[in-house]
Amino acid sequence: MTTAGPRVAPIATPDTAPFWEATSRGELALPRCRSCLTYIFYPRSHCPSCFSRELDWTVLSGMASLHSFVIAHLPAPGFDPPYVIAIVELAEGPRMMTNIVGVEPSPESLELDMALQVVFELQGDVMVPRFRPVDEGK
């Protein structure tokens, strides 16, 4: 089976540009509401909890846990199966859809709630956050 076309690269908007600027520096950042302290994923112009527009871009720890995953066996644009699609829960709270890399794409090498850390991969001309298991012994 062949790969279905090039990988789609995310497009930055004025609201998400700081997110991509951070990833290009090797940092994961999200807006945080100054009123209710909610971390906001995906990035947008206002807090979805209290509608405040007073947001502070905050650099996150880059740590997360594996909420769940599948091993995808069908090709998708830019992905050679098998690859891992996952929902991770950031240490700061929000969940995000991502891919797990740096590990064999098999159920045996992944465990729910395992500790993950962010890594960045070049996709098109943007650095995209993905996650890999935390290095043992560090």
Place this chain on the structure above:
Amino acid sequence: MTNADVEVIGVGMHPFGRYTESSLKDLNRVACLNALIDAGIGVRDVQAVYASNAMGGMLQGQEMIRGQSVLRDIGIERVPITNVENACASGSTALRQAILAIRAGAADVVLVAGFEKMFVDDRSRTLDALESAGDLDVISGTGLQFTAVYGMRLRRLIAAGSLTLDDLATVSVKSHANGALNPYAQYRSVVTAEEVLASRPIADPLTLLMCSSICDGAAAIVVARPGVVAHREGRPTVRVRASQAASGFTSTGEEPGLTEICAASAYEEAGLGPDDVDVAEVHDAMAPAELIAYEHLGFCKPGDAGALLSSGETSIGGRIPVNPSGGLSSRGHAVGATGLAQVSELAWQLRGEAAQRQVDQPRIALAHNNGGWLEGESAASCVHVLERIESWN
């Protein structure tokens, strides 16, 4: 009878499957004419139409006026035609709009037409269209596929000990067994649990024989205010007891899920509870999603879905048969038509016309249809409750 009463007076389908020679118009024509004939009315009796299609823009290039373009083929023109899209829940969403139009007094006889053609020259175009059932600002570039959302939910339930891989296989066997009895079904072969588990992995833990696939098809429903259309001699009356919709939200995983919220509204509107349901068609884009639906619709307690399945109570002949049509996974999932195929099946069941799939004298039927996804939760949900008015004898 109150002003709010609405009856399902006609249902019809074009079989689900692969119909490379048929256009959207061809598929829709068969379903709509079957539904109109079933209702005993003609095209001139239709006062409004809600047209349901999800992917005709990307796959056929008909981004706009899909309803007007296919319905003129059967001479339905001039009356208001409204195009409805809610991903896999498009059909039930359109049905709800038709019910609301009648309740509002805007029309007495309304046609709901659902049609989808997913087999096109290039399979990757269909997969791209399916990917657009998510918020692309968030998922683009992750290679997210339809199956992954269900696969991730099921993996957590397996890890928690609420479900086993065998449960996933067993429910798929049940769906295929029911689909084998359904002349409208895409997949009509019986399979074994061993075959299900040994089939090609799609989104581990999901395998090929658990999943719905690319599908062409159409389904149509005629709803009407009671008494407007002459009652067909000897035909049991199917009345709408509840019609509810809800949308997805950013989930923490702690609060009730979308289906639970939508079902609670439907039970409240109907004045009924899960124990009153005699037959259900639930949203199982992957057969194991049926197990999640048992819990969310209240058919069993959290953690008991596997036990309910093993008890046989959700099989045809059980206490609460689920997906006697074969469900999305075996009857097929022609996206924009799916919600209406569910209601067609339930109308046949309530009227006692489901032939080999007939469940034992059902009075209350429930249809559950979800669509799209937002970070692990569906984007849209509809729950309809239908009632057979006449007693069985």
